[in-house]
Amino acid sequence: MAQMKKKLLYTFSVLFLLSGYLNAQTRKEINDTIAKMPLFSIHKDNYFISGIPTNTEVSKKTADAKYQISFKQLLTRNTLPLDSYLYLTYTQKAFWNIYEFSSPFQEINFNPGIGLGKAIYKEDDQLAGLAAIELEHESNGRDSIYSRSWNRVTFSYHTSISPKTVLSVKAWVPFKYKDGNPELLEYVGPGEVNLSHEFKPDKLVFNLMIRKGLNWEWKGAIRSRLYYRPFEASSLYLMLEWYSGHAESLIDYSEFKSIVRFGFVIRSNELGILRAFD
Template identity: 45%
Template sequence: MYLKYILACVVLLTIKANSQIVEDKKNFRAADSLLKEHSFSVHKDNYFLTGIPLDEDITRNTADVKYQVSFKLRLNSKPLWGGFFPYLMYTQKAFWDIYANSKPFSEINFNPGVAIVRPFYLKGGRLTYGTISLEHESNGRDSIYSRTWNMLAFSLKSQVSPRWTVGLRGWIPLVDKEDNPGLTKYVGYGEASATYQIQPGRWSADVLFRKGSGLINYGSLQTQLNWRPYKDENYYLTLQWFVGYTESLIDYQEHKSMIRLGFTIKPENMGIF
């Protein structure tokens, strides 16, 4: 009789130990998805694109170059309390009137921030990153040309299938309403993103939708098609279309529709958000 109880206890403990080992392996693999990157790595897309407007006349002053530089730095190779990894982030997006006579920069937006990232698996083994970030975005100008805001953001990004990666991100905007009247209506309170691998390793498509605070007004949609010429090189030929508001901070109240073509360097993995 006692032998049956002992055997039952052994079986239960074995099952529990095995499940704990599986869970530990899952946690290790999720964290390893961050650790296999270099501590200094690409954050958002780095690109250099040139294009024309679709909603106004094409002139030397309306065609432009748009480029973005974005990187992140993982501060520790071991997680903090709760399994979070700390990061510093920086993104700079510029609009260059390269076809105008004096070739001025019409706008440069600066976006530094700090974040903590928790990698984990959803049901079905779907790798997911949960991120909390505190960010600042401004154009570095003063007087009536100053545009600045801060956000406390929360995001989830998940690889839901071998071809699909989706993300949801919401934020609490902190805006100086005297200098930037109505900015919150245009930047909104969240965004959704998706990437589809049309032909893995070669062709992919990205969609980024930002919702303004109005019922049907404001917000923006950015879509792009990416082609990777060489599988061993991490750069793409990109066709990008942007329509909506807040592509740049200086003109956040103006509706834009631009199509651009150029080169993009993408994060090696799915990116933290």
């Protein structure tokens, strides 16, 4: 536990140093932006993708489709103490064996949450990043030996380290998870790091997510995504995703997967405020 705390402290120290590269955005500009934000918006990416495994035989049973629906509802704007704002989130991710007979669903994961967000400023009143603390629940809605669920308090920080690059770090403290998932942290670890880079703004974007389990072995996950928007008049992107590692879904979190999927996505612009004044 002490070693984990040291790693988290080091990660956040590096993160706050990198936040110095953020373009100048004043408190007033950020407050004006938050005041104009829609109450209902996309939280995480909404997508439908399908693909095949790269580490096992390709068949109707191993190929699948995956889709996600995610949204966010602001309950307040920056009117709470310390200019913070309260919000609700909901994400539903499904794994669909679409190529099998009768096309059964393998797994559906439900992830509701409530959070408190706040813009972080430097001494000169310019934006350093966005921070949030959230209470989340995630489960697969099943019972008996197939039940998987966990609860967590998460702490996240997002900052722009260049005009086209956003870095996000998210750490969690789990609770009430050992009954159905006693070894879960061996695979999901204490948190995750996301790096998103725009090669061409609103046109070609790369995202990388990394998790490392609480073990000395390679248990964790790397997920890379490449987004491309083919039509300027549309908000729809094409997405190529490669997921390699564990815990893509709850039902088989200990199983290693390597799978490439392709499809379409409506990207989240939740962190657009970090690029709003580039």
